[in-house]
Amino acid sequence: MSTRRRPPLAVLSVAIAVIQVVGTHFAALHQHRALPAAALLLLLAGPALLLLRRRAPGPMVAAAAAVALGYLAAGFPMGPFALSLVLAVVLALVAGARWWAWGSAAAFALGFWLLALQHSMAGRSYLVLAWVVVIVLVGELFRAARLRAAERRRAEAERRSHQRDEERLVLARDIHDVVAHSLSMINVQASVALHLAQKDPDPNKLIEALGNIKSGSAQALAEVREVLSVLRHDAPRIPSQRIEQLPALVQSVASAALTVRYEPPGALPGWVGERVENTIYRAVQEGLTNIVRHAQATRAEVSVALDEVRARVLIADDGIGAAAADEGNGLRGLRERVAQLGGRVELGAADLPGARRAGTAITVLIPAPREEP
Structure with a gap:
């Protein structure tokens, strides 16, 4: 991250010195007076x-007030001699040395008022006092503006940090979903291929199992590359999993040992966008992955129902039940996905018709977004 470089400290000091010396010199000529060496100093x-x-804004403004007051007390020619004091007050206030700035300005105003009384210029002293008040108020305005700018930068930094955390969480969930599901499917097909090689010498069945492994691994590689492209900032993170891809997902899970029935939704309501479709796809993917890995099921049913009010996704099986495995990262990630859409995930017992035992049912409920009145 590039940082903005500050200008050298001497630039401002040299500019103010030129203005004060040259301006006061011409003012002295106009007053028909000489500018002695002490005044130049x-x-x-x-x-x-x-x-x-930057190092000591408080002592700086106090010393600047003393120098300006000493110039007045010495009776040197009038001119822009107090410009450095004006900047010192403003800079001290912006730097946070408020008591130094207010005290130095008050001390200068009091000293000028006493000098004005000695020279019978009390009327002029009130103008100077008003001028000092205006300078202090201007410094306070600059200080408030700087504080607001710092607060905006802090809030923006927190927003970016939160956004990066959210992006990492989304990527972590996507990587888990892709890897866990794909490896589970590859493991199932590899087991089938191993069983066929040992028990059934039919080459067609073996070739079919190996083909499934190849296609499953190719799909997993494609999805992993998509996620990694986001990490390399090669592509924006746009959900690519759609409801229309669910039949292919179900087919990739189904096997001779596991029958999966899929009940598709009808026409998609207008409120169902890419993010909702991606969440529904990931919910079905996570449910089927858990069935393959833990359930020891022979049947599974997947249904997706959509209307104008909500989306309801059900993944049920006739396996050994949810108690067979602890809730892992996949289900926690699914809960997080659904919660971001205002929905919830329910885990309970399944009741498939004709099943010999009660398996597990995962129900995902996503409400349609409310329209603002």
Whole structure:
């Protein structure tokens, strides 16, 4: 991350020194007065003190006030001699040295008022006092603006950090879903191929099992590459899993040992977008993966029902039940996905017709978004 470089400290001091010396010189000529060496030293001392604005803004503004007041007390020609004091007050307030800035401005105003009383210029002193108040208020405005800018930067940094965390969480869920499902399917097909090689020498069945392994691994590689492309910032993360892909997903899971019946939805309601379709696909994928890995089931049913009110997804089996395995990362990730859409995931016992035992049923409920009045 590139950082903005600050200008050198001496740039401001040199500019203010030139303005004060040249401006006061011409003002002295207009007043038909000479500008002694002591006055030049004081005119240069104020800008030199601005070099301390980052290390010691408090002492800087106090010393600048003393220099300006000493210039007045010495009776040197009038001019822009107090420009360094003005900047010192503003810079000190912006840097957070408020008590130093207010105290130094008050001390300068009091000293000027006392000098004005000595020279019978009380009326002029009130103008200077008002001028000092305006300078302090301007400094406070700059300070408030800087604080607001810092708060905006902090809020933006927190937003970006939260967004990065969300993106990492989404990628972690996607990688888990892709890898867990694909490896489970490959493991099943590899077991079938091993069984055929040992028990059934029919080459056609063996070739079919090996073909399923090849197609399943190719699909897994494609999905993993899609996720990795996001990590390389080669492509935006757009959900690509759709409801129309569910028949192929169900077919890839079904085997001689597991019969899977799929009940598709009708026409998709208008509120069902890419994100909802991707969540439904991942829900079915996670449910089928758990059935293959843990359920020891012979039958499974998948149904997706959509209407204008909600989406309901049911994945049920006749396996050994949910107690066979602890809730893992996949189901937790599914709950997180669904919760982001305002829905919930319910886990209970399945009641398939004709089943010899009660398996597991995963129900996903996603409400349609509410329209703002």
